[in-house]
Amino acid sequence: xxxxxxxxxxxxxxxxxxxxxxxxxxxxxxxxxxxxxxxxxxxxxxxxxxxxxxxxxxxxxxxxxxxxxxxxxxxxxxxxxxxxxxxxxxxxxxxxxxxxxxxxxxxxxxxxxxxxxxxxxxxxxxxxxxxxxxxxxxxxxxxxxxxxxxxxxxxxxxxxxxxxxxxxxxxxxxxxxxxxxxxxxxxxxxxxxxxxxxxxxxxxxxxxxxxxxxxxxxxxxxxxxxxxxxxxxxxxxxxxxxxxxxxxxxxxxxxxxxxxxxxxxxxxxxxxxxxxxxxxxxxxxxxxxxxxxxxxxxxxxxxxxxxxxxxxxxxxxxxxxxxxxxxxxxxxxxxxxxxxxxxxxxxxxxxxxxxxxxxxxx
Numbered sequence: 001x002x003x004x005x006x007x008x009x010x011x012x013x014x015x016x017x018x019x020x021x022x023x024x025x026x027x028x029x030x031x032x033x034x035x036x037x038x039x040x041x042x043x044x045x046x047x048x049x050x051x052x053x054x055x056x057x058x059x060x061x062x063x064x065x066x067x068x069x070x071x072x073x074x075x076x077x078x079x080x081x082x083x084x085x086x087x088x089x090x091x092x093x094x095x096x097x098x099x100x101x102x103x104x105x106x107x108x109x110x111x112x113x114x115x116x117x118x119x120x121x122x123x124x125x126x127x128x129x130x131x132x133x134x135x136x137x138x139x140x141x142x143x144x145x146x147x148x149x150x151x152x153x154x155x156x157x158x159x160x161x162x163x164x165x166x167x168x169x170x171x172x173x174x175x176x177x178x179x180x181x182x183x184x185x186x187x188x189x190x191x192x193x194x195x196x197x198x199x200x201x202x203x204x205x206x207x208x209x210x211x212x213x214x215x216x217x218x219x220x221x222x223x224x225x226x227x228x229x230x231x232x233x234x235x236x237x238x239x240x241x242x243x244x245x246x247x248x249x250x251x252x253x254x255x256x257x258x259x260x261x262x263x264x265x266x267x268x269x270x271x272x273x274x275x276x277x278x279x280x281x282x283x284x285x286x287x288x289x290x291x292x293x294x295x296x297x298x299x300x301x302x303x304x305x306x307x308x309x310x311x312x313x314x315x316x317x318x319x320x321x322x323x324x325x326x327x328x329x330x331x332x333x334x335x336x337x338x339x340x341x342x343x344x345x346x347x348x349x350x351x352x353x354x355x356x357x358x359x360x361x362x
Contacts, residue, residue, distance in 0.1 A: 002034040004061070006107055007084035008092055010039045011076040015094040016046040022096060023055055023062060029101045038083060039064045039094070040076040071293055074185040078178060081171045090165035091185065098163040099204035106165040106202065115200035116170060119156065119186065120163035126203030127158070153196040159187050163204070170197070179239055243291040244351045247283055255279040284309045292359045305358050312353040
């Protein structure tokens, strides 16, 4: 077999039913092109990696990386691309929603030197996204794309696309600077590249999912915002802290809502304590799901972590209530501003202590 000039990276999680159809489709559209597919599976409980490896025993064009203790679409894509020795690497979702027939066209554009990266786009003339998205997924994707365009050095119609191709040497050069967090690896690449990459967008129709489960939900929105904050700050602040702080904003909204509903019955101090505990619970769940997704607590460890989170953050809550009470007593702020100030001043403490104790060595 000729050494591949194209590696197609297929990040997977619970895509068992899609592996064989993906291999068949790639073989059909890439006939005549020396290619390989690298399935990067995050230890799917449905046995996705077993299916991929079974196919690989009879097909040398198929490889599989099974990741244990590591999760995330972006990091899976990076790991797969860095495992390749081909000149060109492409990323395509394992859910069969991308139009694989576009791959040979992408390859020709790159071989002719017409672009540094070729993106399968749903938002240029001839592209279509409505059939492959639920209403909520479409709103998240469209809203994220509009926000992302504000940060990009050059116009890109579909910066949220998960379907693209570029030279492997470009990935090798950028890899140390990529955040590797969340779901939007293309956006990470475009925001990191210096000088900006020359982008060519090709239209395709986003297809309905045939099997498996969607990975795009409101959690992705927090990861996306964290990525933008990281790039906007020039990487000065740690990604985990940015994620923790972003979630803290959601927690603050919950805190203030609870405070408003209970302050007349419980008084400021009592309402502030209750609101703090409710916000802490929400923050713990979101941080475990997003900020520490790669070391997520599960089972008994989840409940132990929640209790420990209450204990270590309880010190912050005490400071929160005390500071807010002083501001309110001295007339320096109304109850809303005092409650917000108290909550915000505990973010750094809560992050430092929880990172050290709650999710330590996980």
